[in-house]
Amino acid sequence: MAECKSLIPAIEGEEHVIAAAQHIVRALGTSKNLTDGMRKILTDLDTQLSSMTVLTSSKKGEIREIEERLNSFQEKITRWESDQSMIWETSPEEASEYLKAVDEVRSLAESLGSMPSNEDAEVNKILCQAHSVLQMAMVRLEDEFVHILVYNRQPFEPEHMSFRSCEEDIVDEESTISVEDDPGEDSLRRDSCSKGAEEFIIDLVHPDVIPDLKCIANAMFMSNFDQECCQAYISIRKEALDECLFILEVEKLSIEDVLKMEWSGLNCDIKKWIRALKIFFRVYLASERRLCDQIFGEFGSVSPTCFVEASKASIMQLLNFGEAIAIGSRQPEKLFRLLDMYEVLAELLPDVDALFSDCTGSCVEFECREVLKRLGDSIRGTFMEFENAVGSNTSTNPFAGGGIHPMTRYVMNYIKTLTDYSDTLNLVLDDNDGLDLASSLHSAIPVIEEEKEAESSSYSASPMAHHLQSVTSILETNLDGKSKLYKDVSLQHFFLMNNICYMVQKVKDSELGTFFGDNWVRQHNWKFRQHAMNYERAAWSSVLSLLKDEGICNPGSSSVSKTLLKERFRNFNLAFEEVYKNQTGWVIPDPQLRDDLRISLSLKVIQAYRTFMGRHASHLDGGRQSDKYIKYSADDLQNYLLDLFEGSPRSLHNPRRK
Known part of the structure; x- marks a missing residue:
């Protein structure tokens, strides 16, 4: 009996085999030589075989039902394969029906996959069919998905x-911008x-x-x-x-x-x-x-x-x-x-x-x-390269007119524009990844004593402030070298006066003041005014020396020599005309500085000329004799001084006296 029972799993799944086994069990149960225990085993076995028959019949029915449903949904899916139109463009109902069919096929495939199908060829066949239909549907859905996304x-x-x-x-920028531009x-x-x-x-x-x-x-x-x-x-x-x-x-x-x-x-x-x-x-x-x-x-x-x-x-x-x-x-x-x-x-x-x-x-x-x-x-x-470019910029010829050098304009406009990026530059210049950029700058640039002094409260002691001041220090050193290209010492000072004044104005009139401070402005105000005074001394001392009393008296006497006096007036006229000719070609772009310097020269030259004429004009013979040597009145000189520093050379061939 035990051997018969062990055969059941092997034959399970074959309906006719189960029926034959059930017939055998029932035949054995009619024997009169069975004990009660054996009879109970045969009864239980008969019950199990009957149950298996029911399950097998049910499974067959389920598979047939799945197959029928699958064929129905397959028909709904495959009919679109020959249709060139897009499902989702046809109607919402068609799209919904298609998705429903796909969902049903997927569910059927899952149901078939959960069945024990190792030896059931029919289940495997239907499962392959379901997967094939699902694959077809997925290709179509992908096409629909792409079409919807694109269109x-x-x-x-x-x-x-x-x-x-x-x-x-x-x-308007050139392909390359030089600090000479x-x-x-x-x-x-x-x-x-x-x-x-x-x-x-x-x-x-x-x-x-x-x-x-x-x-x-x-x-x-x-x-x-x-x-x-x-x-x-x-x-x-x-x-x-x-x-x-x-x-x-x-x-x-x-x-x-x-x-x-x-x-x-x-x-x-x-x-x-x-x-x-x-x-x-x-x-x-x-x-x-x-x-x-x-x-x-x-x-x-x-x-x-x-x-x-x-x-x-x-x-x-x-x-x-x-x-x-x-x-x-x-x-x-x-x-x-x-x-x-x-x-x-x-x-x-x-x-x-x-x-x-x-x-x-x-x-x-x-x-x-x-x-x-x-x-x-x-x-x-790039900032370091800019500093190097300023420092290494060289000129072979002096800048005409002693005005503001293009390099000065470029550098000051450049750093003025950098103030728009102050937060970023402070961050970047302070983040050196181990490179002490500040130290490298200090080693390359001599720090002048004035810059070591404590700045006013308006000064921002930031990385950017340090670098901007370093740039202007380099610029000043370079400008000093360029000034040496002038043979005329007075023009050297005139050139530096113009350029340092321009630097000061750029700092005062912009956000640069925050990075340079009041002390820097005071120091450089003093610098360009010193150059202005040095210019006056170098350019006008020889002219003013001709308006002094020394050297016009007769030898061995305190009386004025008319000959020496005439020579003195003649030399003054020539000296003034030469200065006029030269310095009308010089230029001071800053109107305030130009007016200040003209006023200063007027006070010195006109006052000295009036005094000299007042003392000695009477020693000359009147009329044409006097006009021959005293070519200019004080008012004439005053007007001529107003022609200076305009950048257009002029000559005094004929006085403009009325």
Whole structure:
């Protein structure tokens, strides 16, 4: 009996075998030689065999029912294979019916998969059919998903985000700017549009189709086709992000391409990059993240993963441009663009952190910070290069007219513009990654005693303040060397007076005052006034010496010699005319300084001339004899002095007396 019982699992599943076994058991049960225990075993075995017969019949019926349902749903799914139209464009009802059929096939496949089918060929056959239908449906759903994403994309219009083309406001800059050039007051101005992008989220795909995309994604995820769905999404959105950069005028340039570019073209591309970066991160990527969350938000880490994979290539395109600029040559004219790039990227770091806060986006955060670090290194290096350029700038010829040297204008306008970036420069110049930039500057630049004195309360003892003062110290040393190119000592002082006065005015009339302080202004006011006095002594002492009484008396007598007096007036006229001829060609651009110096000269020259004439004019014969030697009245000289320092040389051939 035990042996018969052990045979049951082996024959289970075959209905006719079960019936035969049940017939045998019942035949054995009619024997009169059975004990009560054996009879009970046969009765239990008969009951089990009867139960197996019922189950087997039930299973067969269930399989037939599943097969019938599967065929029905397969018909609904396959009929769309020959239809070129899109289901979701046909009608909501058709889409709903299709999804319902897919869901039913998936459920049937799960039911079949839960059946013991190791030796049941019929179950395996139907299961393969279900999987085939499901595969067909998933391919169609993927096509529908892609079609909806592509054909319902919303237009991206950056002109509504305060975006303007670079060409509209490019500063007139040469391909290279030398410290010998005079760039003018405005050509070093900060790009006012570098921070103009508005911040808002837009619908990248029409809102009406978001529920459809979610339903399709849900069906594919439930059927274990999540990778196919995600890859389709990533591929389409990558193209959309590339198109966004194209609209923002960001070219696909390799690092090598950027390094080969001329500055004029590179300058324009940097401005485009600065504007595009803000729009891309704060508008487009923020909107892209929301779209991912809308479609895949219910699937855990899927949404951030799709977002990172879709956007990473475009982000790296932008960051590679920033890195190329950072590792490129360090010409001084690039510093402002580097600062603009640094500021916009630093400003966007909180946005980057918010968009890529999960572990899947950590690589993007890391790359952004690395590019920011390299830009900071480039800013420090470029600032040092600017200082070196100022210090090494040489001239072979003196600057005509002794006016404000182009280098002085360039340097002061340059550092004045840098005050717009004071917070950034203080941060970057103070963060040297182990390089003591301040010490290196001190070793290269002799610190003058006046700068060691305590500054007033208006002085900002910041890293930037130190570096700006170092630049002006270098400038002063260079200007002193350039002044030696003049053979005329008076013109040397005149040149330094003009240039130091210009430096003082630039500091007083701008935010530079915060970085230089009142003490620096006082010291340099004193400097240029000292040069003004030295100019007066060197230029006019020989003229004024001719208006002194010494040397005009007869030998051995206190009486005035008419001959010597005539010679003295003649020499004075010649000396004044020579000074007039020279110094009308000299220039003082600052109106206040020009008036002050004219007044000072008038007080000295006119007073001395009036006094000399008052004492000695009577010693000359009257009439034409007197006019021959006294060519100019005091009023004439007063008027002539007003012609000085205008930069247009004149000659006094005929006096303008009335």
